[in-house]
Structure formats: structure tokens, C-alpha cells
Amino acid sequence: MQPLRLLKSQLYSERGDEGRLADPVLRGGRCRCGYVFFPMQTYGCERCGSHDDALTPQELSTHGILLALAVVHLHADKNRLAPFTVVKVALDNGPVVRTLLADDSGEITLGQRMKAKLVPVRQGDGETVYDLRFTAIV
């Protein structure tokens, strides 16, 4: 099977060899001080300042809890047509991330369990790529 073309492959990936039906993972990092962050970088740890080799990549599960949602009614950027829904999710691993809700997610309420999935999005050039979106765990 061909790997999926991802919109932001530096931020997330399909999970290893389990195939496309498995949940994607976020490409986070861990500092030797124990601080877990997203996304991965080696500039330096926001908590302790250690850098480069002190920071190692760590795959983060996308499972977490919904902290907030907002339906965006107005958006100037023509590449994202409103309305769309933005969610804020506290990952079980610690970091808080914000991105779009998948169009086919079920109803969501605060405190709800969430996870991410890869959804096809059409680009300006007509190509389809996959982007990470959150969805309710039902």
C-alpha cells in the first residue's frame, strides 16, 4: 500500500505497520527533564532550556479530552471557507493542541473523549492530501 500524502508530515504520521485504519500519531518530543511537547523541535526546551541532543522525538497518542470548541463564522483566508469548527484538546500525554474538527464527527460536548483521524482535503491544485482532524470517540 502506498503511504498517504500528508499535508503536514512533519507534525503527524500514520501509525507504523497497522495500516490506514489505525489512529495517526502526533510527532512530539520529550526533554531529558521530562517535559513533553508538541511539535518536535530541537531549538530548546521551554521548561529548562536544554537543547539539541537533550530533546528526542516522541510519538504522542491523539487521544484526549475536549476543552473547548468554536464554530468560526468569519474567516478572511480564502483557503479555509467558513464555517468550520475549531477544537482545543488536552492530550492524555500532556500537551494541549488546537485544530479543526472533522466534518463527519458526531455531536461533541465539553469533557468528551476525542481522537484524531486523517481526512482527505482537496488542495488548490486539485490534488488530494490528508490532514489531521479531531473527532468524537463514540
Added chain:
Amino acid sequence: MARALNELRSVYVVGIGWHRYQNPSETSYVTLGLAAIREALADARIEWPAVESSYVATALLGMAAGRPMLRHLGATGAPLLHIENASASGSTAFRQACIEVASGISDVALAVGVDKRNMVRRSDTGIDHLADDAIVPFTHFALLTNEYAGRHHVSVDDIALVAVKNHRNGARNPNAQRQQDRTLDEVLGGKKVSGSLTALQCTPIGEGAAAVIVASDDAIKRLGINPDRAVRVTASVGRSERVYPPGVGFDAALTRETVELALAEAKRTPGDLDIIELHDAFTVEELHYIESIGLCAEGQGIAMLKDGALDIGGRCAVNPSGGLIAMGHPIGPTGIGQIGEITMQLRGEAGARQHRDARVGLAHMVGVGAVCYVHLLERSA
């Protein structure tokens, strides 16, 4: 050992001025800035050559906008410095002007903020995010509104009452961009922006200028400035964001620690505050920040609002100028305009917006990135 502003020599606000905040227009920034500076000089009853140093706060005008404006006051050769610190640019310029006078390096300094709406892109850090382009400031605060309403079991319609109060104050402020009373129905019925936020719950896009002149005791005597109209700066604190526990809102946490330091510096408690000017770019922010300042417990802000405790004439007048929602938020001027409003209030010169017996005022700004600046001002007599 490091020292706080309050431990150095006393510094006073002696002159304030504005160019009205307004919708984007053809007026040049030079016209905006000069109007504010000349009004501040006239208010202090001093001449431009008395100003020994200038801090020019702009976030959107590009490089070195100050000298092409200041030269029309008569080029005195005095030093000038540009300050960009996002929404807190003006507050930061004011702090630097205060530090320069308090340290004894100058006796009289100017902080002037001026901006026009230009598109400015923040530089790329090389670190991408999942959907940053989808989460502009109003959506960041729409998320916080949703979270606040859920956590404290309050209705988003009640959160919109912040806008009703601030539009009412702005309607009485000739320097405000929006000078119109608004009912709750008008606020809620306006254009939907993001989440429960409507257009009248968001700061407008605009332009304008504000200026403040600060001076030492020596300068007040030497220049014959009226000491009864001088307002003392009793605390100045600047902070930047730290790492907070997951899920803790950084805007509120950063405000809490910055205000605590400022109150300690002036030996004041939240109950001493008569006037607060704070960063209400979006309605929910006012609730977050009055709770962080310590006016009430977390989640109790709506109750204070409904009781009228935050009105002019209430327990503590919050955003008597109209705040960022009604007075406006041209960026560079905003933090300096807050100092001007508090000064008017403490002098008893705020006219239709006057809060009774105002003695202690607090100015608060946050800037994306994220920074927080807090000043305390007190009536001398």
C-alpha cells in the same frame, strides 16, 4: 540588587493627549501623532524643548516612523527610541519613559503611541502548527469563551454584558472610536464572528494616537507644572509567559502573576482599586482579568457585572474609557491611552465618565507572544 520603579525617585504623569481613535482613514500617522503630543504638552503647560527623551510605540508602521513625525515639533536633538511589543507596545513605552525619569537620567520624557492599520506578518519561527492559520485572535478568545461558560456554568449571553457596559462608557468618551450605547439585543444580534462572539463583542480595527508626558519632582518645580494635577506612578511591572500547567489559560495566569507583583510594589490590595483599564479586546477577557486581578473569585465576574459593581460609580470602574471594545485598539496608542484615562479619572477631570472619589488606578495590557504590563497610578493629594 534589582529594584522596583517605586524604590527609585518619584515619577508623575503630568500631561496627556489623544488623537481620537477612529476607523481607518486617509489621515497620515504624522497628523495623528502630532495632535496627541501637542495636546499632552498643552495639558502639562510645557514646551516641546523641555522633553528630554521620547519613546515611540508602534507595531504596524514599519521601521523608524518616529523622527519623520517628531521633527515637526522642532528638532531638538533629544534621543528617541521605537518600541514594538504587540498590543502592549504603548504600555512598554510608558514603562521605559518612567524608568528613564525614575533613574534620574532624564527629568521629562514622552511616551507616544501611534498606529494605522497595515498588514504586518510575524516572521516564521520554523516550527509549524496544526492549523494556526485557522485560529486568529478572535477564535482563540471564542475558544476561551466556550471554556469559561462551560467551566463556570454561565450563559454566553451574560458574557456579552461586558460589551453593553463598555459601549455605554465609550458613548461618553469623545476620544472613543465607537461612541454609541448598545443594548444586549444589539450586541447579541450583530454579525456573528466566531463561537458566541459577535462583532460588538470584539475590538474594532482602527487608528489613532495617544501621548503621555512623565516628569520628576525636580522638573515639576523647575517648569512650574501644577503639582495638584500630577498623578504618581506607584508601580510598573512587565512579565512574559512561562510554562503553565496543561489547560491553564496563559493570558489569565500571566495577568495574575504580573498584577500580584504590581500590587506588592505599591503596597496595595485589589480592594484599593477605584479604576481599572484592562485589555478587553474580546468580552470574555474582562472577566478573566478582573478575576486574575483579584476583584472576585474565579467564575464570579458575571455576578459583579450584573450588580453594577464594575460600572462607573460602582465598586471599581472597569474600562471607564470604553476599553478596547468601544474606545478601540489601534495597537501602539492603546496602553498609553489607558494611562491617560486613569490620569483624567484621578484628577477628577473625566466629566460624564467621572468615577466618584477615584484615588488608585490600575492599567493592564497583554500582548500576543505573550507579554503582560501592569502600572499603578495614584492621586498625589
